[in-house]
Amino acid sequence: MLARLQQRITLGLLACTAVWLIAWWRFSPPTAVAGGLLLLFGHAFFIGLEMLAMRQVNRADPAPRAGTAMLLRAWLRESLMAPRVFCWRQPFFADAVPDHLPADAAGRQGVVLIHGFVCNRGFWTPWLRLLRARGQPFVAVNLEPLVADIEAYRPIVDAAVARIAQATGRPPVLLCHSMGGLAARDWLRADGNALRAARIVTLGTPHQGTWLGRFSQSGSGLQMRRDGAWLAALAAGEPDSLRQRMQCWYSNCDNVVFPSSTASLAGADNRFVPGLAHVTLAFDPRVIEAVLADLAEDLG
Incomplete structure (x- = not known):
């Protein structure tokens, strides 16, 4: 759509x-x-x-x-x-690089890629090509409908995680941009089993809301307002062990998620990179290299 x-x-x-x-x-x-x-x-x-x-x-x-x-x-x-x-x-080119679940995926570390607001899986195309070249299993989702509450995306995330886990025999890493990180956290809260995800890596996710959220009229946009009730309930429903397996990338030039530190989380592995705007953050070589290096440590 x-x-x-x-x-x-x-x-x-x-x-x-x-x-x-x-x-x-x-x-x-x-x-x-x-x-x-x-x-x-x-x-x-x-x-x-x-x-x-x-x-x-x-x-x-x-x-x-x-x-x-x-x-x-x-x-x-x-x-x-x-x-x-x-x-x-x-x-x-939303479907230019299809999901990659090779026959020898068993034992490998899979990746589920979750895009942000007003995006689709085509957002991740450069990442998908890199992961495929490395032989790494992945599934990239489309979060639809576009203006739904974030809870509506739980079945989509759950199905993607299940596909990867069945192919690899291991819980996947969830790689998320912007709102996608909140969709991943909300899915885990509803699922109740934090071990279904090996790690959550977020790029410019408004974990503590964003100042721009005050101008939104959509369901998910309202949920991303600063100091909102939905975000407070999300944080309150998470186990401390989850934060220890989260990696949050943020920048001081993010033009969508600000104040800047709202893209970080207490207890998580927070990675600050200066000078990157919201979309650029997801494709900066420093970020890509670091995330892929971490994934390489988990390869079976």
Whole structure:
């Protein structure tokens, strides 16, 4: 469903850009080019607004503050990364790399990949290619419907974990971006058996909510508000042993989950990486290399 929606948005945006260029080129090429760029990169303006809000809100956060130069670099990288994810991978290549459950999967460490809000499994395409090249079993889920409460995703996560566990004979590592980390935690709380997951690795997950949650009207968005009742109940229902098996990556330039330290959790292995915005955090080489190195230690 999301892939078709993003296909229409992307193709519509390209069509509008083409019409603008054709209509204005003979009158004013500079106007034609400027308008075309505005249509194609208008999202950068909204990312910039998020960055400005994040910089202000982070003034009271204990995480190291980002300077102007670092914020500008993060804004540029995120502005270039966003179209690759939301206008290319997710709409057109969501199933380019199928789930990998090879015949010799028994004994290996499997991975379940859980995306975030308004995403699909195409988000993980670079990761899926790397895992497949390593021969590592994985299942990447699609969390649907898009605007449901996070509890609605429990059966999807449960089915993916069951598939991996059946193929490998071992509980999988759950690799999660943004809201996906909350979906994983909620599933474990409902399941009641924390040992069904070997570890949970989260990238930019609003474990303590996000300032932007106050503007959301969707079910899951409301659940991600700062100091909300849903997040408090989630934390209260978790065993201490779970936190010890969680790895939380966060950054001081995350334009979606802020204040920055809200993506960390007391008792977890919190990994701070400076200068990365929300989507870029999931594809930074430092993060990828570290997560894959940890996975390699578990390979059978």
